[in-house]
Amino acid sequence: MTLISTRPGPGAARPYRFPKVLRRGVAGGQLIAAHLPGQSLAVALLLLDAGAGREPQGREGLGAVLAKALEEGTAQRDATAYALAIEALGTELVAGLDWDSFQVSVQVPVDRLPAAVELLAEAVRTPRLEPDDVRRVRDDEATAQRMDWANPGPRADAALRADLFGAENRWGRPLYGDPETVAALEVEDVRIFHSEWFLRPGTLVVVGDLERLDLDALAATAFAGTGGGAVDRGGPVEVTPRDGRTIILVDRPGSVQSTLRLGHPSPHRAHPDHVPMRLAGTVLGGAFTSRLNHLIREVRGYTYGIRGDFVSSRRFGRFAVSSGVQTAVTAPALVEAVGEITRTQQTGVTEPELAVARSWLAGQLSVELQTPRAIAAALTTLVVHDLPDDYHARLRAALLAAEVEEVSAAAAAHLHPEGLTLVVEGDAALIRAELAATGLGEVVTSTR
Amino acid sequence: MPDSGFPWPIETTRLDNGLRVVVSEDRTAPAVAVNLWYDIGSRHEPEGQTGFAHLFEHLMFEGSTNVAKTEHMKLVQGCGGSLNATTNPDRTNYFETVPAEHLELTLWLEADRMGGLVPALTQETLDNQRDVVKNERRQRYENVPYGDAWLRLLPLLYPPGHPYHHATIGSMADLNAADLPTFQAFHTAYYAPNNAVLTVVGDTSAVEVFALAEKYFGAIPSRPEIPAAPAGQHVSGTGVATTETVITEVPAPRVYVAHRTHPFGTAGYDVTSVLATVLGSGRGSRLYQRLADGERIAQPDLVGAYGVDLAYAPAPLIATATARPGVPAERLAAGLGEVVDELATVPVTAAELDRAKALLSTAWWRQMSTVEGRADTLGRYATQFGDPRRAAERLPAWLAVTAEQIAAVAAEVLAPADRVTLTYLPEESS
Incomplete structure (x- = not known):
């Protein structure tokens, strides 16, 4: 048999193109749209300045409960009639939030988008929020969270976040709250949050075959009956990494794996080092071939996967590594992961590794931005972070131009191996002594 | 259409x-x-x-x-x-x-x-x-x-x-x-x-x-004999319902009801796909309306039904629900079984059918909206049915399914005697 041994080089590169972006003010709100000719599906997404960062202290989970309460009946119809009406169009109402925004969207064949946007607006602007319904949704959400928190991960995530940012701050508590904070919410909390943040117009994102859509009509539907202007969103939060590492042990008796969450604070989204930092994170832990996955999975076989990255929102950011490793190798896996973070901080990245990282991230801008939903998500990034229409083309150029020196400098400046919080969720009786013996930091037991 | x-x-x-x-x-x-x-x-x-x-x-x-x-x-x-x-x-x-x-x-x-x-x-x-x-x-x-x-x-x-x-x-x-x-x-x-x-x-x-x-x-040699998988098209039911109960560390009772239906790619499975959507996809589905909203015995985020698209034997249809706090597993299992049983006895309405077809259409076009989604679909039809062009038939076949066909398939394959019921119970309630 003759296999061809010479690896082929690339063919002629295609020019990069992001769909043309259209923006304008309509009916008191903002509209942003992208044209995907010939696409059968269209997406409409209403973006509100009502992210978790807007939730009052001690009311974590408010947005998550409101997201579900929106579908419990509107001024025009009850919950069952609403479900049948929207699903008859072929879509479900998708509502969710992150730190910076609340998003509600529909995805339907393009000719059904006007009807779907009407139903979207009806749920967002005129939900009934009957007290009994809100209480039931709250109780269901608390139950759903208890179910989720029975899985490995959420408790470790919460312990990490609290240690990084301080549980006295909203951003030091879980994005969706926890079962206890949700259970403690009152009907009035939900109604007030809605009236404060859901009756402002916001931004309507539309992606699809625009030749078949009347954008102004869609925007008029989405913004009908709204008022109020933008509200100051607050500046970046200064957070310093801890002085010396700590190991936080979250007990999970009988666990056959240990869940690892390692992290420290990092800069907010608009920081000038955003691109080199992201590349450094990719070399260390962002791709399958990254240093962490190579060593911990491909060489040692300790895990099914391990990844690490810098993630940032408008006001804060964090570097974190996450994995699940077999219980018996918890300590060596932890030591080796910290070792790779330290090595990357001290000696930076190499050109071959950076070459993979930069062309991977650049290429993903072509490969991953195909669907209406993906393009809609890209447009929300432009809106939330005040970025220009040609941002994706500029980002691509910046990724491809990044040099070893600046990426290594970003690793040196923004990785803090000595200030890591090391959260381990596993069978404490089996791993506590080994963890203490690593000398990586004092072992404290989480009360969660 | x-x-x-x-x-x-x-x-x-x-x-x-x-x-x-x-x-x-x-x-x-x-x-x-x-x-x-x-x-x-x-x-x-x-x-x-x-x-x-x-x-x-x-x-x-x-x-x-x-x-x-x-x-x-x-x-x-x-x-x-x-x-x-x-x-x-x-x-x-x-x-x-x-x-x-x-x-x-x-x-x-x-x-x-x-x-x-x-x-x-x-x-x-x-x-x-x-x-x-x-x-x-x-x-x-x-x-x-x-x-x-x-x-x-x-x-x-x-x-x-x-x-x-x-x-x-x-x-x-x-x-x-x-x-x-x-x-x-x-x-x-x-x-x-x-x-x-x-x-x-x-x-x-x-x-x-x-x-x-x-x-x-081109230079990789073909192999004359590739070992075939054992045949599985015919699975004779025992005629006796099968149940299994697991007592383990889970946060709430959960019930799975499963049946063998028809192989993926057959007319019977097209009916099953629409049936599964009527039964358990979305807030307008029968399971949601009856168990999560109506009787309020199931957790709304964790109720649903789906077919597993396997092609070489009668493929599974799985319906599942997780108990709201205080609801015993027996009551949940009875409710789940009842809703499944009613697929054969309570005719699917035009509105239920339209809803299911609209959701399936969007799901189909979502799969088609990426080059990788299309490639995997064509590969499937070429491998399993000998012709990638047959991928074009699936959506029209779903859209042609009638309420009568759903009742007939339900009567044929969802009988209680052919049912598998798997129940998880939290340890403390044992």
Whole structure:
């Protein structure tokens, strides 16, 4: 048999193109749209300045409960009639939030988008929020969270976040709250949050075959009956990494794996080092071939996967590594992961590794931005972070131009191996002594 | 009703060694999807070798004659591509989506691991990936509440010796016992060009792909005899309902109700797909309306029903619900069974049918909205039904299903005597 041994080089590169972006003010709100000719599906997404960062202290989970309460009946119809009406169009109402925004969207064949946007607006602007319904949704959400928190991960995530940012701050508590904070919410909390943040117009994102859509009509539907202007969103939060590492042990008796969450604070989204930092994170832990996955999975076989990255929102950011490793190798896996973070901080990245990282991230801008939903998500990034229409083309150029020196400098400046919080969720009786013996930091037991 | 669920061109050829090649040109985005379906799944695994097809999928990323260990991932990600592979009872698929100028590299990589894996396979690699897969088993099935439901349902649905009796992840004992020569023989037996379909969708042409396929795959010899999986089309029901109760560390009682229906690709399964959507997809579904909203005995986020699209035996339909606090498992199981029973006795209304078809249409077009979604679909139809063009039939077939057909299929395959019920109970309530 003759296999061809010479690896082929690339063919002629295609020019990069992001769909043309259209923006304008309509009916008191903002509209942003992208044209995907010939696409059968269209997406409409209403973006509100009502992210978790807007939730009052001690009311974590408010947005998550409101997201579900929106579908419990509107001024025009009850919950069952609403479900049948929207699903008859072929879509479900998708509502969710992150730190910076609340998003509600529909995805339907393009000719059904006007009807779907009407139903979207009806749920967002005129939900009934009957007290009994809100209480039931709250109780269901608390139950759903208890179910989720029975899985490995959420408790470790919460312990990490609290240690990084301080549980006295909203951003030091879980994005969706926890079962206890949700259970403690009152009907009035939900109604007030809605009236404060859901009756402002916001931004309507539309992606699809625009030749078949009347954008102004869609925007008029989405913004009908709204008022109020933008509200100051607050500046970046200064957070310093801890002085010396700590190991936080979250007990999970009988666990056959240990869940690892390692992290420290990092800069907010608009920081000038955003691109080199992201590349450094990719070399260390962002791709399958990254240093962490190579060593911990491909060489040692300790895990099914391990990844690490810098993630940032408008006001804060964090570097974190996450994995699940077999219980018996918890300590060596932890030591080796910290070792790779330290090595990357001290000696930076190499050109071959950076070459993979930069062309991977650049290429993903072509490969991953195909669907209406993906393009809609890209447009929300432009809106939330005040970025220009040609941002994706500029980002691509910046990724491809990044040099070893600046990426290594970003690793040196923004990785803090000595200030890591090391959260381990596993069978404490089996791993506590080994963890203490690593000398990586004092072992404290989480009360969660 | 659309005439076709696949309004893009499809061109096909077959190399002399038996490799089938499918191309669908679409210049909308500067990307191409490359997809290989190998007709080898866990249904082919003999007793004592469970989990082999899936472990093999891992080994395919660990180097071949001209590709060093870890280089496969590095080259694909290093050109901006996305890649992965999956194994299920029916087949193993491998896929990459890359910027269009890297099509040739991707085909070279796939050809090298089809024709040149065995010489590169070492004991060290096998041991490493065996550990990775055992960790995958812990992470996905053992360390999460209800994680082993699928592993428990399969042997209840399919008798010993049936190709779907065991789960794809396999048993720890079989994985531990795997030795290098067995794996080398496994590749030689199944990873042959005449047991595979190569599909390319996106910014390229059939002429270009056919030439590249010939260049890179053309010299790989075909294998005259590829071992067939055991037959499984006919599963005789016992006529007695099967129940299993697991008392373990779970946060709330949960019930699964499962039935054998019809094989994917048959008219009966098209009806089952619409039926499953009526039953358990969305807030307008019968299960949600009855158990989550009406009686309020089920948690709203965790109620649903779906068919598992398996093609070589009556495929499973699974309905599930998790109890609201204070609701006993027996009441939940009774409610779930009742709603399933009513599919045969309470006619599906026009509104229910329209809702289900609208949701299925959107789901279909969502799958078609990416080049990789289209490539995997074409590969499936070429492998399982001998012609990728048959992909176009699925959506119109769903849209043609009637309420009478749903009642008839429900009466035929959802009888209580053919039911499998799996119940999880929290430890403290025992």
